[in-house]
Amino acid sequence: MSWDTVFMIMPYLTVVILLSIGLYAVLFKKNLIKIIMGIAIMQNGTNLFLVSLAYRDGYYAPIFTGAESTEMVMPTPHALTLTSIVIGLATTALLLSFTMMIKKHYNSINTEDMRRCKE
Amino acid sequence: MIDIVLENWSPIVFIVVLLLNVLVAYWLYSMGNPEYKKTKYSGDPFISGNRSPKDVKKLHVAGDNLFWGFKKALKRYYDPLIDGHTGRLNDYMIWVVITLAVVLIYLYLVV
Amino acid sequence: MTLDIIIENSPTFILAIPLLFAFLTAVLGWVSEKIGEILFGIGLALTVFFVGVMSFEVLTAESWFYVFGAESPSPENITSFFRITFIADGFAVLATITISITAVAAGIYSYSFMKDESGLNKFYTLFLLTLAGVNGMVLTGDLFNLFVWFEVTSVASCALIAFKNYRGRSVEAALKYMVLSTVGGLVVLFSIGLLYGQHGVLNYALLREGIAGSFTFLDKLALGLLAVVFAMKASSVPMHMWAPDAYGEAPGSVTPFIAVTSLGSLFVLFRLFFGVFSVGLDVAILGSLLIVLGALSMIVGVSMALVQSDLKRLIAYLSVSQVGYMMTAIGVGLATLRSGEGFGDLAMQGGLFHMLNDGVYKALLFLSAVAVIHTTDIRSLNDLGGLAHKMPYTTFFFLFGALSIAGIPPTSGFSSKLLIYKSVYLYSPILAIIALVVSIITFAIVAKAFFNAFLGPDQSLMKRRISKPMLWGMGILTVVLIVFTLFPNVVVAEIVDPAVEGLIGSLEGGLP
Numbered sequence: 001m002s003w004d005t006v007f008m009i010m011p012y013l014t015v016v017i018l019l020s021i022g023l024y025a026v027l028f029k030k031n032l033i034k035i036i037m038g039i040a041i042m043q044n045g046t047n048l049f050l051v052s053l054a055y056r057d058g059y060y061a062p063i064f065t066g067a068e069s070t071e072m073v074m075p076t077p078h079a080l081t082l083t084s085i086v087i088g089l090a091t092t093a094l095l096l097s098f099t100m101m102i103k104k105h106y107n108s109i110n111t112e113d114m115r116r117c118k119e
Numbered sequence: 120m121i122d123i124v125l126e127n128w129s130p131i132v133f134i135v136v137l138l139l140n141v142l143v144a145y146w147l148y149s150m151g152n153p154e155y156k157k158t159k160y161s162g163d164p165f166i167s168g169n170r171s172p173k174d175v176k177k178l179h180v181a182g183d184n185l186f187w188g189f190k191k192a193l194k195r196y197y198d199p200l201i202d203g204h205t206g207r208l209n210d211y212m213i214w215v216v217i218t219l220a221v222v223l224i225y226l227y228l229v230v
Numbered sequence: 231m232t233l234d235i236i237i238e239n240s241p242t243f244i245l246a247i248p249l250l251f252a253f254l255t256a257v258l259g260w261v262s263e264k265i266g267e268i269l270f271g272i273g274l275a276l277t278v279f280f281v282g283v284m285s286f287e288v289l290t291a292e293s294w295f296y297v298f299g300a301e302s303p304s305p306e307n308i309t310s311f312f313r314i315t316f317i318a319d320g321f322a323v324l325a326t327i328t329i330s331i332t333a334v335a336a337g338i339y340s341y342s343f344m345k346d347e348s349g350l351n352k353f354y355t356l357f358l359l360t361l362a363g364v365n366g367m368v369l370t371g372d373l374f375n376l377f378v379w380f381e382v383t384s385v386a387s388c389a390l391i392a393f394k395n396y397r398g399r400s401v402e403a404a405l406k407y408m409v410l411s412t413v414g415g416l417v418v419l420f421s422i423g424l425l426y427g428q429h430g431v432l433n434y435a436l437l438r439e440g441i442a443g444s445f446t447f448l449d450k451l452a453l454g455l456l457a458v459v460f461a462m463k464a465s466s467v468p469m470h471m472w473a474p475d476a477y478g479e480a481p482g483s484v485t486p487f488i489a490v491t492s493l494g495s496l497f498v499l500f501r502l503f504f505g506v507f508s509v510g511l512d513v514a515i516l517g518s519l520l521i522v523l524g525a526l527s528m529i530v531g532v533s534m535a536l537v538q539s540d541l542k543r544l545i546a547y548l549s550v551s552q553v554g555y556m557m558t559a560i561g562v563g564l565a566t567l568r569s570g571e572g573f574g575d576l577a578m579q580g581g582l583f584h585m586l587n588d589g590v591y592k593a594l595l596f597l598s599a600v601a602v603i604h605t606t607d608i609r610s611l612n613d614l615g616g617l618a619h620k621m622p623y624t625t626f627f628f629l630f631g632a633l634s635i636a637g638i639p640p641t642s643g644f645s646s647k648l649l650i651y652k653s654v655y656l657y658s659p660i661l662a663i664i665a666l667v668v669s670i671i672t673f674a675i676v677a678k679a680f681f682n683a684f685l686g687p688d689q690s691l692m693k694r695r696i697s698k699p700m701l702w703g704m705g706i707l708t709v710v711l712i713v714f715t716l717f718p719n720v721v722v723a724e725i726v727d728p729a730v731e732g733l734i735g736s737l738e739g740g741l742p
Contacts, residue, residue, distance in 0.1 A: 019420075083378060112207065130639070182612040206475075
């Protein structure tokens with residue numbers, strides 16, 4: 001395997017690892033903070049996925065610097081990623097503030113204890 | 120173009136017939152004898168011939184008592200179903216992942 | 231001239247106005263809460279006005295693609311494939327009408343119901359943001375826009391659910407829903423990445439052409455991910471467990487509105503299945519996905535509703551089973567798409583009419599149940615009783631909603647269920663039997679709820695009276711439901727048929 005292939009596969013491999021770690025935390029961790037950390041890791045994995053999709057070897061950033069328009073990468077995935085980062089900040093903040101309130105009301109941040117809504 | 124297919128069903132006709140039935144029922148009701156003999160217990164609810172209790176709360180059949188036979192007969196169906204609704208956040212996520220897995224395997228095998 | 235501009239730009243006004251007024255309410259509501267209240271009213275009224283304008287244009291003239299950022303927003307001016315488009319067709323009209331009716335009723339109801347809470351300008355801001363988000367979700371013709379509106383809806387509606395943050399259970403329900411929605415949003419983004427990497431476009435119409443050209447393994451993966459996430463948001467079994475929590479614990483006046491956001495997700499699911507993915511693979515397989523999820527939802531939803539003693543959770547489980555009806559009906563429509571079978575269209579008529587109905591009668595049921603809880607402070611059916619003596623109007627509203635949800639003739643619920651039974655029977659008799667049995671059990675459940683809460687001797691449970699705006703909120707819904715009840719043929723012909731055509735055909739030609 002040449003180094004080129006390794007560098008091509010590496011980002012996607014990282015995406016898979018990040019998503020798996022995040023999903024594991026969300027599924028099996030009982031601590032709410034850890035669950036939210038898992039979600040944040042999954043967010044980063046998804047963002048990395050979009051950015052690595054957009055990478056084209058030897059192409060230029062889509063800023064008008066004099067390069068031919070055919071040599072520029074499409075900026076759509078980058079726009080997606082930026083939006084996703086902003087949204088991720090909002091959701092993480094909301095989730096953490098919910099956790100604070102859960103701690104206040106239930107005096108615990110364990111998912112085993114927040115089971116008052118059931119059946 | 121799509122046809123209109125509710126041709127055999129007209130709510131207005133249904134309501135008119137319903138009102139006619141109500142009129143007939145009222146007519147039958149009005150033929151009854153208005154001067155029946157009032158007793159001490161008339162107007163009380165009929166509870167299998169037992170005396171009706173004084174406390175109004177005891178007169179009313181409350182929520183969980185209704186359909187208890189149905190729930191008891193289907194106990195083997197209901198017990199796992201209710202146990203499945205744990206209210207635990209992790210379980211909610213696990214159900215989503217299980218569904219995802221089943222759907223993806225189905226799509227992979229069938230398409 | 232100006233009229234043309236207003237009509238042509240109405241899809242963007244439907245989103246711009248609630249966003250603008252959400253901002254204004256948040257900022258100016260700081261000065262005085264009264265101003266926030268008035269601004270909320272104006273924003274809601276203007277949004278509904280533009281929904282009306284768009285609906286009138288689509289239903290009387292023609293549907294159109296609205297292209298952002300072009301010289302004029304008509305599809306001929308699309309010069310680049312990554313322009314954002316909105317689809318203003320019959321299906322979007324049906325969705326926005328359903329959302330608007332519920333939003334108006336919930337908004338009016340909120341005026342008096344939420345009076346005692348503090349920080350109301352934030353409540354109104356969140357309400358308008360949710361309205362913008364869910365309208366955006368059903369109007370958009372672009373996957374990335376879909377993701378943005380999906381997240382806007384999630385964040386705003388979860389904050390709404392947790393608005394009474396002095397109640398631990400509200401926060402718990404909101405947190406659970408939020409975790410599911412956030413992970414769902416990430417999955418949507420991931421599948422958008424997959425589709426974009428394959429076809430290089432985000433627009434539904436162009437994506438459809440790409441998928442028709444080559445349907446690969448990764449497309450399949452994206453299809454499965456999107457389907458499951460939107461089914462989860464639509465509270466389909468076995469991913470329905472957030473729904474009773476969220477509906478049960480949300481502030482009473484916005485409960486139907488939260489429910490309608492999940493209907494919005496269902497609209498998006500149907501749009502994606504019909505508009506984008508139906509060209510890639512055998513429609514019978516796609517349809518069977520919906521049918522299986524729908525049948526499960528019907529059965530499990532109604533079974534769990536039977537054992538509930540909390541009034542709001544009971545209605546929440548019933549709404550899960552109603553979602554099953556729609557998924558089954560539309561699934562049958564999808565499975566027989568392009569096969570020339572007449573009952574496919576019939577099933578879609580039934581399913582979409584049922585969605586319109588369901589948005590209204592579910593809102594009526596929720597609002598009247600909330601009125602009961604508001605006056606008595608009792609949620610459990612074990613302790614309620616005899617309220618009909620003191621609350622005649624609410625009793626009537628609840629009874630009407632209950633008869634509609636159970637599909638008892640002559641209500642409109644019966645009209646739409648009749649269409650569903652007829653068509654689903656032709657597809658598979660077993661499904662029709664399930665639908666009928668579920669309908670009967672639904673009737674038993676609402677009869678139990680009605681008997682427990684309203685009938686029996688007067689127990690003097692009332693602690694406070696319900697105010698006029700709450701009755702008006704329920705009254706609006708009742709009037710709409712009476713219209714649907716009396717003229718089902720007109721509603722099907724005027725609103726539902728264009729929606730069916732929009733769902734089947736609007737993306738067929740693609741963008742010019």
